[in-house]
Amino acid sequence: MIKRIIKKGRIPIKLWTDEIEEGALRQAENLSNLPFAYSHIAIMPDVHEGFGMPIGAIAAFEDVVIPHAVGVDIGCGIHAIKTNLPQINKKQLQAIVKLIKSAIPLGFKKHKLPQDKNLMPSPLSKLSKNFVTYKEYDNALYSLGTLGGGNHFIEFQEGSDGFIWIMIHSGSRNLGKQVADYYHRLAKKLNERMGYPVPESYELFFLSTKSQEGQMYLEEMNFCIGYAKANRNLMAKRIIGITETVLSKRDIVIEEHDVIHNYASLEKHFSKKVWVHRKGATKASEGDICIILGSQGSESYIAIGLGNEESFKSCSHGAGRILSRHKARKSLSLANEIKKLNKLGIIHSLNSKRDLDEAPGAYKDISKVIQNQLDLIKPIIQLRPLAVIKG
Template identity: 35%
Template sequence: MGKQFLGKGVVPIFGWTEGVQVEDRALGQLRNVARMPFIHHHVAVMPDVHWGMGATIGSVIPTVGAIIPAAVGVDIGCGMMAVKTGVRAVDLPDNLHAIRSDIENAVPHGRTDNGGPNDRGAWSEAPERAANMLSSADSGPSMRTRLEAIVAKHPGISRAAARIGIHVGTLGTGNHFIELCLDENQVVWVMLHSGSRGIGNKIGTYFIERAKQDMQRWFINLPDVDLAYIPEGSTLFDDYVDALHWAQEFAQANRDFMMRSVLAVLGRHFPGKLGHVDEVAVNCHHNYVAKEQHFGKSVWLTRKGAVRAREGDMGIIPGSMGTRSYIVKGKGNVESFCSCSHGAGRAMSRREAIRKISLAEHEAATDGVECKKDASVLDESPAAYKPIEAVMAAQTDLVEIVYELKQLVCVKG
């Protein structure tokens, strides 16, 4: 399927949305973005598109001379990682609860105590390898040193920066997850979804607020206050890009840390069977900014809930916790800015899902998956998401499917 015309501002909006739901308020957000004077060529919309805070999730926004911090969002560098193991279906026990429990014990997840000292989603005492990772300086300043330089210019993020040692290697909340899956060949995969944790959130909210303050100071009227931007050439822009890149790197390292923790659990459950786990390992962002060349210009490309899909790029498109997920290879479709969807996309808000989905419906939808079956995950139940099959059908000219995965175990943040 190909692109569809979804509307126009200063530039047109093209979507790969045939056969999937696109809500009116998401279209309204997209049209507001397309009205901004620094958008280059067009806005691309992925089939998992839905309304989001700041900007539409499932959108690809090329800008020249400015970045909109709220379009990037507060989960900077959020993305996916997947590893193919040597464990096979025949190796699995009939009951997977012990494996789920051990994964939950190995990776802090969720949030309690208002994020305070007893927060179950953070380390009570940071592991030694977390400190080593943050302090490593093999090829330039360490991550900790670089963050200290950012904090020196912007002390408003200092409190969150002080917690990176107990946040690295932790999952977070909401739709972040760790899963064990089976592919078509009955091989077990580990897949996880997370971002830059508290520090990424603080960097995002801090620079969004700074951008809004500048818009007020310069008397700039916007179609939506969340489209406040930072112009290139300013000191604030340089600082924001520096902080963005740091948070994106931290998010990727965070996923790698968690993956090692999960693989250690599997190594204890299946001694000698993990195999060469680097055979297929994908670690890709889907909430980030990159400098790329598109339609004759060097642009700041914001992928807000979208995965880079240049020709040959490996990516991950997860379904909901009771359906299927896909390892894909990009086709390099230039009209999508070489992008694809980052998942199934929400069909209901979290509040609506909690109100409409019953526990019985959730249990039926996650039958065969070792996961929570209580009210705490109703907002993540499969019915809250678009059908992943329809989302994949809408982007056949963006990616090809390499592996199809079925969930066995799901740990939700």
């Protein structure tokens, strides 16, 4: 539920949390002062500082799109697979993990050969030659079906519904970043010509959705969303195949869900059509399947959206960071974090101090994050991690 309302800016900021770091709060206040910001800014319980706009925030704009309010990993999201497996033992998981690591490039790695063009959102011939996606198309074929690094992961989980689940968290890889960076620079150049209607320090340069540049961004953004989904779908197909081979089983999939949390879309809220930007936030209209991620050592959740208009029908996408990557590497104990994961019996990806930015101690308490948004979602399945693969 709403814990606090801040009314310092042009429009209010509504927070579903008692805790927000200074940098993220400053960014939320910047959003609330934008001349085209609509109704209010919604801040989710997993909020933390991002580029320009906090991660775990929702903002609606009138006739404007902001590349930094979508983020550099356009279309990042989660693919969740419910299997018909009631259990899976550690020896089987270890064999599956080993095969996945050899089949799916992790971190900055790509495939040695381009992947099937038929898996791409649309053919190269349908893209404008001026598009970033046109120029990056061939490079993107090598990254299709790869995980990436940071907080992206492949995870096997034990569901409270009695079934094993497989979850993939990944995005549009370098393609989305190239698109985001290009249009951020373009928006800055155009805003500079206007005399910066929005303070330069905000890093929230905008494009009119009625302009050619704004339309180009939206088209490229949607291509990246499609690419991110295709990326997760290809990994899912290969992970399912490996799992079926190791277990000598067939047709293990009951259902699959794919949910995104970095994008902008035209929606009607409070009787007006506006461009809703969700950055690290999930759409939670009434009846929507919502996936909320835990950390490497804590539960994730499948939930049903309640359609609360106060959050622009949205919810959090995960637990959210409590420590920056730099602070986590500097302050957390590798031995203690590994001990926590080993005690839980999780096959994890915590091996050196450089991995501490993704240690459980770097993240907020997922149970508290869930409790703070029970007016936005209804949790239906709790997913306990069994094995985690990270870049």
